[in-house]
Amino acid sequence: MRRRDFFKKSLGAGLLTGAAITFGRVDSLFGAGVSPYDLVAARGGEPVEMFEKAILAMGGMQAFVKKGQKVVVKPNIGWDVVPELAANTNPALVGAIVRHCLAAGARDVYVFDNTCDNWVKCYANSGIEKAAKNAGAKIVPGNAEKYYQKVSVSKGKSLKSTSVHELILESDVFINVPVLKHHSSGMLTVSMKNLMGIVWDRTYWHRNNLHQCIADFTTFSKPTLNIVDAYRVMMKNGPRGVSKEDVRVMKSLIISPDIVAADAAAAKLFGKEPEKIPYIKAASEAGIGRLALDQLNIHRIKF
Amino acid sequence: MSALLKPLRVALSLLILCLFLFLFLDSWTDLTDRFSLYLTDTQLIPYYLRWISTREVFYGGGILLILLSLLFGRVYCSSVCPLGTIQDMLIRLRRIFRSRRRRFFRLLRPHRFLRYGILLLVLLSLASGMTTLLLLLDPYSISGRFFTTWVKPLFTMLYNAFTESLQAMNYYAVKPLDWHWDAGPAAWFALGWMFLVSVMSVVGGRLYCNTLCPVGTLLGLLSHVSIWRIRIAPSKCTLCAKCGQVCKAGCINMNHHQLDFSRCVACMNCINVCSEGAVTYHRSRFGSIRIKESSAEGRRKFLKQGLGLGAVIPLAGSDSLSFELDPLNSRESAVRKAICPPGSLGRAHFTSFCTSCYLCVSQCPTKVLQPSILEFGIEGLYQPMLDFSIKYCSYECNICSLVCPCGAIIPLSLEAKKQVQMGKARLIEHLCIVVTKGTHCGACSEHCPTKACDMVPYVGNLTIPKVNTDICTGCGACEHACPTSPRSIVVDENEIHLLARLPAKKVLEALPDKEEDNFEEFPF
Numbered sequence: 001m002r003r004r005d006f007f008k009k010s011l012g013a014g015l016l017t018g019a020a021i022t023f024g025r026v027d028s029l030f031g032a033g034v035s036p037y038d039l040v041a042a043r044g045g046e047p048v049e050m051f052e053k054a055i056l057a058m059g060g061m062q063a064f065v066k067k068g069q070k071v072v073v074k075p076n077i078g079w080d081v082v083p084e085l086a087a088n089t090n091p092a093l094v095g096a097i098v099r100h101c102l103a104a105g106a107r108d109v110y111v112f113d114n115t116c117d118n119w120v121k122c123y124a125n126s127g128i129e130k131a132a133k134n135a136g137a138k139i140v141p142g143n144a145e146k147y148y149q150k151v152s153v154s155k156g157k158s159l160k161s162t163s164v165h166e167l168i169l170e171s172d173v174f175i176n177v178p179v180l181k182h183h184s185s186g187m188l189t190v191s192m193k194n195l196m197g198i199v200w201d202r203t204y205w206h207r208n209n210l211h212q213c214i215a216d217f218t219t220f221s222k223p224t225l226n227i228v229d230a231y232r233v234m235m236k237n238g239p240r241g242v243s244k245e246d247v248r249v250m251k252s253l254i255i256s257p258d259i260v261a262a263d264a265a266a267a268k269l270f271g272k273e274p275e276k277i278p279y280i281k282a283a284s285e286a287g288i289g290r291l292a293l294d295q296l297n298i299h300r301i302k303f
Numbered sequence: 304m305s306a307l308l309k310p311l312r313v314a315l316s317l318l319i320l321c322l323f324l325f326l327f328l329d330s331w332t333d334l335t336d337r338f339s340l341y342l343t344d345t346q347l348i349p350y351y352l353r354w355i356s357t358r359e360v361f362y363g364g365g366i367l368l369i370l371l372s373l374l375f376g377r378v379y380c381s382s383v384c385p386l387g388t389i390q391d392m393l394i395r396l397r398r399i400f401r402s403r404r405r406r407f408f409r410l411l412r413p414h415r416f417l418r419y420g421i422l423l424l425v426l427l428s429l430a431s432g433m434t435t436l437l438l439l440l441d442p443y444s445i446s447g448r449f450f451t452t453w454v455k456p457l458f459t460m461l462y463n464a465f466t467e468s469l470q471a472m473n474y475y476a477v478k479p480l481d482w483h484w485d486a487g488p489a490a491w492f493a494l495g496w497m498f499l500v501s502v503m504s505v506v507g508g509r510l511y512c513n514t515l516c517p518v519g520t521l522l523g524l525l526s527h528v529s530i531w532r533i534r535i536a537p538s539k540c541t542l543c544a545k546c547g548q549v550c551k552a553g554c555i556n557m558n559h560h561q562l563d564f565s566r567c568v569a570c571m572n573c574i575n576v577c578s579e580g581a582v583t584y585h586r587s588r589f590g591s592i593r594i595k596e597s598s599a600e601g602r603r604k605f606l607k608q609g610l611g612l613g614a615v616i617p618l619a620g621s622d623s624l625s626f627e628l629d630p631l632n633s634r635e636s637a638v639r640k641a642i643c644p645p646g647s648l649g650r651a652h653f654t655s656f657c658t659s660c661y662l663c664v665s666q667c668p669t670k671v672l673q674p675s676i677l678e679f680g681i682e683g684l685y686q687p688m689l690d691f692s693i694k695y696c697s698y699e700c701n702i703c704s705l706v707c708p709c710g711a712i713i714p715l716s717l718e719a720k721k722q723v724q725m726g727k728a729r730l731i732e733h734l735c736i737v738v739t740k741g742t743h744c745g746a747c748s749e750h751c752p753t754k755a756c757d758m759v760p761y762v763g764n765l766t767i768p769k770v771n772t773d774i775c776t777g778c779g780a781c782e783h784a785c786p787t788s789p790r791s792i793v794v795d796e797n798e799i800h801l802l803a804r805l806p807a808k809k810v811l812e813a814l815p816d817k818e819e820d821n822f823e824e825f826p827f
Contacts (some may be wrong), residue, residue, distance in 0.1 A: 010636075118694070184749055240751070
């Protein structure tokens with residue numbers, strides 16, 4: 001443990017000095033490339049082309065990732081199934097995101113998930129390991145408790161504390177890449193539900209008002225950017241899916257830094273009212289983000 | 304030529320031991336599921352159990368072994384048996400640490416009564432469908448248990464320490480291995496036997512092989528009639544006694560120039576050490592009359608038992624892949640909770656073939672397969688079972704059925720395996736979070752690979768799990784995921800495995816309005 005702590009501390013120190021240098025060089029961290037839109041949605045294209053056009057509209061990846069930063073990309077890799085079943089995030093999309101992060105100057109891009117099925121098989125069978133590695137990311141394990149650190153969720157109602165993967169705590173940028181799909185208990189899984197893959201003790205959430213816990217956790221961890229993969233959408237038998245018959249090809253993608261807005265738009269896409277999904281409603285009431293899509297500045301891209 | 308025999312034996316034995324170690328440690332390649340049977344079929348007991356169970360001759364490893372013994376004696380014991388090689392390594396250590404005088408072996412008593420008694424008991428218990436004795440004594444299984452419960456955990460620990468230090472250097476290309484290790488009774492049992500064998504080998508060389516080991520005794524019977532045998536030529540012998548001193552089996556009676564070939568483990572040490580060339584393989588004239596008689600009797604006994612074995616072991620092995628759904632089974636009231644692996648057909652077949660070598664435990668990617676203690680009863684002592692507190696049986700995996708060397712788990716294609724019902728999930732409603740707390744959960748349904756466990760409307764907008772036992776495979780994903788303690792959804796054992804129906808594939812209904820496939824429209 002000592003060694004691990006030492007590395008962490010020295011890493012932290014390194015980051016601080018790195019940040020200081022960065023501040024010196026770049027005119028403004030926040031000036032350049034701030035997005036004119038609250039949410040960008042694309043329909044009708046292939047996963048990678050939709051992403052590339054949408055992120056450009058958002059101001060490019062450099063609006064979110066600065067030179068030398070440490071980036072975590074967190075797709076949904078929960079299940080040991082092939083991409084066609086749409087239980088996991090589209091691998092090509094993950095690869096494209098990694099490439100954009102590196103092109104924006106990211107020092108390292110890490111990809112991981114705390115999977116439900118066996119992690120080695122999930123990483124391989126989802127196609128994400130290969131796509132992310134080819135794009136230059138580091139595939140990181142999330143399979144053991146030692147990687148998770150206890151944090152307190154001070155604003156939580158049901159969830160007061162939980163254990164979060166150390167990479168999330170250490171990195172500068174956190175890009176959440178959920179896949180939109182039906183969910184037996186959450187009713188719908190999108191960005192907020194995807195955050196259950198960065199914590200260790202999920203059963204606690206299930207025991208203690210799942211929807212409230214999902215909403216509570218967003219008070220602790222807000223991803224820099226949410227990129228919702230809705231190219232193939234599992235309409236029933238979620239979140240694992242049984243067969244290809246459960247999947248509808250929707251050819252859609254949503255990008256937003258606002259996790260509530262992203263989930264609300266995804267819910268609409270799925271055919272559900274966001275107000276009816278308890279965790280989206282609870283998070284919006286807690287002021288995490290905006291649920292009312294008509295009040296947002298949305299850019300729509302058609303292919 | 305004779306001088307080459309020992310180096311050849313040493314090389315072969317080390318190669319086979321290394322291959323076995325690789326088989327048990329491998330977590331990276333798919334070599335194990337494709338080639339493991341080539342290796343395990345070199346082991347006599349697993350080979351014949353698998354042959355009885357699956358009626359599959361394969362390449363005939365066990366038959367070759369018998370032929371080899373009929374030609375050259377117990378070649379198996381020093382070249383092929385992993386436990387034999389481990390003992391030889393210990394004996395080697397003993398040679399290093401002991402003084403010159405004390406490292407010599409002495410002539411041992413033949414222990415005929417003990418040897419043949421144990422062999423008889425093993426065959427009798429086998430004929431009655433119990434592998435317990437065999438499980439205790441089979442040298443391959445003793446090695447396998449030790450590899451799985453001690454060598455593999457230790458190896459994994461070191462390997463993971465290595466990957467962790469790489470991670471600390473921001474290098475993630477080497478993945479850590481999943482491991483689960485609790486030094487439970489099964490591990491201590493495995494260590495205990497290994498310790499016993501080790502002590503016996505350090506004290507008396509191949510003492511285990513010539514007293515307790517049923518394979519050694521059986522091959523010893525065959526070597527009574529083998530064609531080539533090691534002999535001491537009295538004309539050349541100078542009574543220097545070197546051969547006796549290096550004989551691990553303690554079977555050389557120097558004074559009479561005699562070598563008890565039924566106890567000889569064919570290590571070739573004596574051939575190697577004899578400077579006069581007096582000890583060599585000789586072509587025999589089918590032995591003396593005396594030996595022939597006794598061996599004939601032994602053989603007759605063996606054949607009789609063998610026939611009994613074939614007749615008594617239930618025909619579960621044959622045509623085993625045709626399962627039938629038994630409607631009565633769902634009303635079974637006595638629920639026992641030791642679920643045996645998919646492909647094992649059920650408790651009776653599994654326990655009467657498994658020798659607890661733990662190759663399946665070692666290869667199980669999710670580690671759901673764990674040694675039981677007495678869950679299967681004394682006839683299934685320490686045999687592997689599914690432990691859902693650790694993980695669940697992966698829907699996309701059939702490796703245990705591919706590697707099982709004893710035919711306790713019959714090879715299944717992945718498609719066939721997906722339909723095996725090992726047990727049935729059962730909801731204990733009054734414990735379920737949805738009932739007790741009135742909040743959403745559905746962890747069980749989330750994990751279910753067939754949606755046998757689905758969420759149905761409950762009170763208000765709440766949903767509650769409901770199990771469709773027709774398509775449930777008993778994989779235990781629901782039980783593993785259930786957040787309550789005790790679990791509110793559990794898998795009940797199917798004593799005889801059944802055929803689950805495949806989950807229905809329903810095409811999605813068309814979208815209600817003109818939106819169908821219209822990617823131009825945004826619903827917001």
